[in-house]
Amino acid sequence: MKQLVVYSSQGGNTKKLAETAFSRLSGDKDISPVTDAPDPSGFDVVVIGFWYQGGQPDPASQEYLKKCNNVGKLFIFASHGAATESDYVKMGMNKARELAGTANIVGTFSCQGEVPENILEAAANKDPQPPWLKDADAAKGHPDANDLYNLSDALEKAGLVDSPKPTDEKRMFS
Template sequence: MNYAIYYNSVTGNTKILADHIHSQMKENCLYSGNADDPKIEGADLVFVGFWTDKGRCSDPVIELLKKIKHKKIFLFGTAGFGGSPEYFERILSNVEKYVDPTCEVVGRYMCQGKMPMSVRERYQKMYDSDPQNEQFQSLLNNFDQAKKHPNQEDLDTLTIQLKSMIKAIQKS
């Protein structure tokens, strides 16, 4: 089975996941990158990576997902806000809506990812203007937690997901 990896990554978090997938899958990679490459069409399995934008993937990923037909798809992504499997599940479900019905989603994975420092500066200004607001402190705490991701634990969990997906595909 050959595969392709497409990812859209602004901060580099999703690229870390894409590179990890490539290192785990090793052989039969037709394409790995952040451009909509024609080689993707020749793949049996397409890994599609995204960063979270307004609770879903970015527009280039939506366009690619609408274009891909009759493939096995593994969705993976990162989000600045984390810690809640329900939140990640909601994002993945939102993204999966863009997958063409002729495709089969064979795996999904998300983890937290670091955000640009400009986001923390914005949160700090909000907090400074109203230090009693617990939501603003929570935003700062989440930002500081996100700086540590994706980490080795995230990559190990992704590896487990990949192995599980491969076993399921081999059984079918």
């Protein structure tokens, strides 16, 4: 079974999640930034991670998601400044699902990711301010060990990770 982890990451948050996902997969696996990623059609499992820009998957990830229509097992994850349980985040994830069209989506995961200070300042000066800005303080320090644990759990629920989880996994990721 060929597995591919693809990610887009400007500041490293989504890359951190991607590396955790990669470390949890066993067998034939590869990891690649979206800009260099191979065509998904050659893989049985594709795990793709994007960051939110304008409330949606970043543009490079949108393009890649469109190519994932025939993927047999697709797992989508993301990081964002907005609060994880917000409708705003759900809409962005729905957009990703839509782009993947007929792919078999076996699971999703997202968490907050710290937003760089200069981006926060620029967002604060906008009128109107972007809806995610009010949640961005709480994104500081994320993704953290708990987020990585939850990602790992979501991969397991999706059936992509079959090895039993060590009881001290939270420590493993810290």
